[in-house]
Structure formats: structure tokens, C-alpha cells
Amino acid sequence: MSSTQEIQSGLAEILEEVAGVTPADATPEKSFTEDLDVDSLSMVEIATAVEDKFGVAIPDDELGNIKTVGDAISFIEKNQG
Amino acid sequence: MSTSDVVVTGLGATTPLGGDVSSTWDALLAGRSGVSRITDDWIKEYPAQLVARLATEPSEQIDRVRARRLDRSQQVAVVAAEEAWRDSGAGDAGVDPLRIAVVIGTGIGGALTLLDQDDVLEAKGPKRVSPFTIPMLMPNGPAAAVGLSIGAKGGVHAPVSACASGAEAIRWGLDLLRFDRADVVLVGGTEACVHPLPMAGFAAMRAMSTRNDEPERASRPFDKARDGFVLGEGAAALVLEREDSARARGARIHARLAGAAGTADGYDLVAPHPEGEGAARAITAALRDAGLSPADVGHVNAHATSTPVGDTAEAAAIRSAIGDHVLVSATKSQTGHLLGAAGALESVFAILALREQIVPATANLENPDDDANVQALDIVRGEPRRASLTAAVNDSFGFGGHNIALVFTTA
Numbered sequence: 251m252s253s254t255q256e257i258q259s260g261l262a263e264i265l266e267e268v269a270g271v272t273p274a275d276a277t278p279e280k281s282f283t284e285d286l287d288v289d290s291l292s293m294v295e296i297a298t299a300v301e302d303k304f305g306v307a308i309p310d311d312e313l314g315n316i317k318t319v320g321d322a323i324s325f326i327e328k329n330q331g
Numbered sequence: 332m333s334t335s336d337v338v339v340t341g342l343g344a345t346t347p348l349g350g351d352v353s354s355t356w357d358a359l360l361a362g363r364s365g366v367s368r369i370t371d372d373w374i375k376e377y378p379a380q381l382v383a384r385l386a387t388e389p390s391e392q393i394d395r396v397r398a399r400r401l402d403r404s405q406q407v408a409v410v411a412a413e414e415a416w417r418d419s420g421a422g423d424a425g426v427d428p429l430r431i432a433v434v435i436g437t438g439i440g441g442a443l444t445l446l447d448q449d450d451v452l453e454a455k456g457p458k459r460v461s462p463f464t465i466p467m468l469m470p471n472g473p474a475a476a477v478g479l480s481i482g483a484k485g486g487v488h489a490p491v492s493a494c495a496s497g498a499e500a501i502r503w504g505l506d507l508l509r510f511d512r513a514d515v516v517l518v519g520g521t522e523a524c525v526h527p528l529p530m531a532g533f534a535a536m537r538a539m540s541t542r543n544d545e546p547e548r549a550s551r552p553f554d555k556a557r558d559g560f561v562l563g564e565g566a567a568a569l570v571l572e573r574e575d576s577a578r579a580r581g582a583r584i585h586a587r588l589a590g591a592a593g594t595a596d597g598y599d600l601v602a603p604h605p606e607g608e609g610a611a612r613a614i615t616a617a618l619r620d621a622g623l624s625p626a627d628v629g630h631v632n633a634h635a636t637s638t639p640v641g642d643t644a645e646a647a648a649i650r651s652a653i654g655d656h657v658l659v660s661a662t663k664s665q666t667g668h669l670l671g672a673a674g675a676l677e678s679v680f681a682i683l684a685l686r687e688q689i690v691p692a693t694a695n696l697e698n699p700d701d702d703a704n705v706q707a708l709d710i711v712r713g714e715p716r717r718a719s720l721t722a723a724v725n726d727s728f729g730f731g732g733h734n735i736a737l738v739f740t741t742a
Contacts, residue, residue: 270396291400294462 251330252304257323264299265319268292278320286319304330336589337508338742340582341419341570342679343411343519347563347666350387351414355676356683358386359691360715364547364665366561373527379539381549382525383563383667400463401476402441403523403564407672408473409480411566412517416481419570421515424580431483432513433474434503435521435568436496438671438729440470442524473521477568485513491671493729494634495593496520497567498674501737502591504571514576519568520675533562536601538638550668551695552635552661553642553705560636563667567675569682584742586682589722590621596732603641603728607648610734614652614726617736621722625653628738629720630690632681634728635661636668645726646704658718659710660684664694674727678737681723685741690716 252260262276269288282288288296297308300322306329308316316322342352347365349355358365365383374380389406390398398406412435416422421431444467448460466472471489478487486507490499497520504518533539540559542549550561571588578584594616596609603610618625631649635642642661649659662680669676684690696712699705726736 268396268399270394291462291466298459 254323254327257304257326260303261300261319261322264296264303268295268299276319278318278323280319281317300326306330335573335575336587337505337571338574338577338587339569339585339682340572340577341415341421342585342682343414343418344565344567344676344679345385345387345389345407345410346565346567346669346676347383347386350392352679354386359662359665359680360689362665362692362694364694365563366546366549366667368543368546377530377534378541379530379534379559380543381540381546381561383561384525385564400467402444402467402472404437404441404521405467405473405476407523407564407566408435408519408521409476411519411521411568412477413480415517415519415568415570420582421570422481426515428482428484430485430514431481432485432487432507432516433478433481433483434488434490434500434516434518435474435477436490436492436500436671437470437473437521438491438493438496439522439524439529441468441472442529443526444468446526446528477517481517483517492733493731494668494670494673495727495729495733495735496671496674497676498678498725498727498735498737499593499733501569501588501675501678502593502735505588505591508571508573514572516571517568518571519566520672521566522670522672523564525562525564530562540637548695550637550664552633552637552664552693553646553699553710554696555698555700557637557639557642559638560663561667563669565669565676566672567679569675569678586685586742587740588737589623589740590617590738592616592620592736594734596734598732601730603644605640605644607644609732610645610648610726610728611652613734613736614648614724617724617738621738621740623722623738627722628653628657628724629718630658630660630681630684630723632677632684632723632725633659633661634673634726636663643700643702643705646702646708650704650707653724655707655709657709658690658716659708660691661693661710662691664696674725674735677727678725678739681725681739685720685723685739688718688720690718
């Protein structure tokens with residue numbers, strides 16, 4: 251189990267690698283598409299990286315509900331091992 | 332049809348000789364080779380182990396996040412296109428995006444992505460295949476990436492005719508301008524498929540040089556001891572405009588694109604017609620299109636890949652369509668064979684030869700082939716040769732029997 255802080259920083263690493271998001275910008279209130287300019291294909295890559303890093307499974311119908319960094323953190327917290 | 336001539340206002344390239352046009356041209360005139368021997372483990376079983384790798388990695392020229400969504404063939408296309416676009420100044424000229432078009436050809440497309448993602452599929456399953464796989468492997472991907480880069484909304488096109496693709500793109504660009512379907516067209520070719528599978532495929536055709544111990548001497552067009560081509564990677568791009576609008580905006584004009592033509596051999600899927608009949612028809616038709624006679628042509632940048640049958644067929648075509656007076660260069664002797672980028676790169680060389688009034692030498696041409704046509708041609712070797720040139724031809728041929736000829740004249 252990762253802490254919220256660990257999840258946020260792990261997610262920030264993924265966002266930087268996949269989409270070039272500056273880690274300091276990856277705060278919970280940020281929308282992936284509106285604020286961080288992450289397109290739909292990059293969201294798929296991010297989801298795959300999250301699955302590998304945190305050992306969670308993100309079904310496609312759940313991915314559509316993850317709009318913000320905070321949504322992703324909550325999803326990981328709820329579903330991890 | 333517009334009556335205005337079409338001119339070349341921008342040039343770009345990234346090649347085994349250099350990361351841009353000027354470094355590539357300088358290395359070409361200096362006689363440097365871009366060919367080296369592959370040292371990776373996988374190559375050990377291969378009969379042909381040579382390659383002409385890029386002089387500058389595209390990762391040094393493109394932002395990392397942008398690069399990871401582009402196949403290598405797209406990356407090099409973008410590098411070359413952005414150089415040509417900057418060189419033309421068209422981006423600052425307020426051209427309506429609806430009147431900007433792109434034509435970028437490739438012989439093979441995103442082969443590296445296809446093969447890499449197949450490895451991912453085999454190792455990790457379908458859910459781990461990248462969502463960028465399709466836009467990275469599709470053969471129109473380089474044209475689309477370039478179109479996005481320069482903001483072209485007037486049409487983005489991707490001719491695919493094997494090793495004639497880059498030249499075919501230039502011909503399409505000429506047509507778009509003559510039919511007034513665009514005001515500025517960025518054209519070119521790209522290729523990046525150095526990987527075990529394409530290497531094995533070309534080797535299985537017995538098309539590649541096996542002179543593994545002498546990389547720099549392996550690509551030797553028209554030489555008696557030639558034994559195949561050396562696979563190269565890279566891209567080249569040109570910006571084309573109608574002369575009246577180019578002059579109106581004060582653009583620098585490198586040369587004119589005076590004419591173009593394409594033919595099909597109708598002979599064999601891969602073997603060229605032995606007398607170069609279709610190639611000669613293309614050259615003759617391109618000269619007619621340009622309103623020139625064979626005597627006007629001072630220089631040919633030949634396709635000449637260093638294969639035994641291809642070079643003699645081309646020599647026959649050049650002799651019958653142009654004559655023995657013309658100065659011939661085979662620059663693949665130094666760059667290797669860039670497949671779908673070859674025609675674009677060699678057009679850049681033909682344009683620079685006209686602009687600088689100097690004809691590059693053909694490296695490694697020590698003993699010209701006994702073939703009567705090769706013997707009769709004036710193939711420049713040793714050192715580049717100063718010449719008074721008004722018109723130059725670039726011809727390109729592709730598996731499938733595609734022949735494209737382009738005619739450039741001085742500005």
C-alpha cells in the first residue's frame with residue numbers, strides 16, 4: 251500500500267514521462283485534459299503505466315470517470331492491493 | 332493551370348552525412364562517407380552488415396515528449412521539414428493555412444514501430460501495445476506530423492512508391508501548385524527502417540553490399556566491383572511556391588522546379604527494365620514538361636544504388652534520354668540508400684549543384700563497369716567538378732517499376 255503522498259508523486263513521475271507535465275503542476279485539482287493538456291491517447295498510456303506501477307486494474311468505463319489528478323489518486327487508493 | 336513557374340525557396344535534410352543541409356553538403360563535397368558496420372549482436376548471422384546511420388540523432392533535435400509519439404521516420408521528416416520551412420521564411424509570410432499543403436513520401440513507413448510493438452504484443456499481450464502504434468506506423472504518418480508542425484490545412488499527402496517516393500512527392504507538389512490547389516507546398520521524403528527484419532529482407536533479395544570489412548568503400552555505383560546497396564536513414568524536404576508569389580514576398584530562390592514526369596516500367600515487380608526503357612521515358616517526358624532539350628541538361632544526380640543490374644539500366648536510360656555530355660553524380664556512394672528519402676535528398680543535391688555550380692564526385696568509382704553505356708558517360712569522380720550548369724535532372728526508381736524524373740534549373 252502506497253500513501254497518498256507516494257501515489258501523488260508516483261503519478262507525477264508518470265505524467266512527466268508520458269506527457270511532459272512538470273511534476274509541481276500535477277496537483278489534485280488539475281484536470282488532465284483541461285489543465286495539463288493530456289490527450290486521449292496519452293490518457294491510455296498513463297492508465298497503463300498506473301496499472302503497472304500501482305498494481306491496480308483500470309477498466310475502460312472507469313477511465314472515463316478519472317478527470318483530475320485527484321480522481322486518479324482516489325481510484326488508486328481505493329483499488330490497490 | 333497557372334502559368335507561373337514553380338521555384339524552390341526552402342531546403343532541409345538530416346542524413347548520414349549531417350544533421351542539416353549545410354553540414355550534409357559540406358561532407359558530400361569533402362568526400363566523407365556515412366557508412367559504418369553494425370556491431371550489434373544480432374548482425375552476426377547477416378551476410379550484409381553495413382548501414383548509413385544518421386549523423387545526428389533526432390532526439391537531439393526534437394523535444395523528448397514530442398519524439399516519443401513519433402516513429403523515427405516521422406521524427407526525421409519533422410527535423411528536415413522544419414529546417415526547410417525556416418529556410419523558406421514562409422512561416423513568417425502570413426500565408427493562409429488553407430493554402431499550405433504537404434507531400435511527404437516514404438517507402439516503408441513506420442516499420443520500427445510496427446516491429447517494436449509486435450515485440451511488446453508477444454512479450455506482454457495486447458493491453459500493453461501503445462495507443463500511438465497506428466499513428467506511428469501508418470505511411471501517411473510523417474506527412475501528417477509535418478502538416479501539424481507547419482500548420483498546413485490545404486491538404487496532406489503521402490505518395491508511396493518505394494525508393495521513388497521522395498521524388499514522387501516533389502512531382503505531386505509541382506502539380507498542386509500548377510493546378511492552383513495551394514500557394515506553398517512542403518515536399519520531401521523520409522525513411523528510418525534500420526532493423527533486423529528489413530535488413531534480412533533486403534539481404535534475402537541479394538540486394539545489399541556484403542563488403543563488410545570496408546564500409547566506406549561498399550557503396551560504389553557504376554564501379555565494376557559493386558555488389559549491392561547500403562541501407563541508409565534520413566529525410567529531406569523542399570519548400571515549393573509559384574515564382575510570382577515567392578518573388579512578391581521577397582523569398583530567396585534556390586532554383587526552379589522546371590518539370591517532372593513519372594512512368595511505370597510494366598516489366599517486373601522488382602527488376603528494372605535492362606535497357607532502362609521506362610526510366611528513359613520518364614526523363615524525356617520531364618524534359619518536355621520543362622520545355623528543355625537534352626543538350627540543356629548539364630548534370631544528373633543519378634539514382635545509382637550500387638546494385639549490379641540497376642546501375643547499368645540507368646546508364647542506358649541517361650544516355651538514351653540525355654546523351655554523353657552530361658556530368659553524372661551518384662551520391663549514394665557516400666550517403667547510402669535512403670529509400671523513400673533518396674529522391675528528395677538527391678534533389679536537394681541537384682539544386683545545390685546548380686546554385687553553387689559544382690558537381691559532387693562519385694566516391695569509390697575506381698574501375699567503371701565494362702558496360703558500354705557506363706563507359707560512355709562522364710561520371711564525375713575523384714574531386715567535385717566546377718561546371719557551368721543551367722539545368723539538372725534527378726531520377727529515382729522504386730521496386731514496383733516506378734520511375735520519376737525531376738528537372739531543376741537555375742534561379
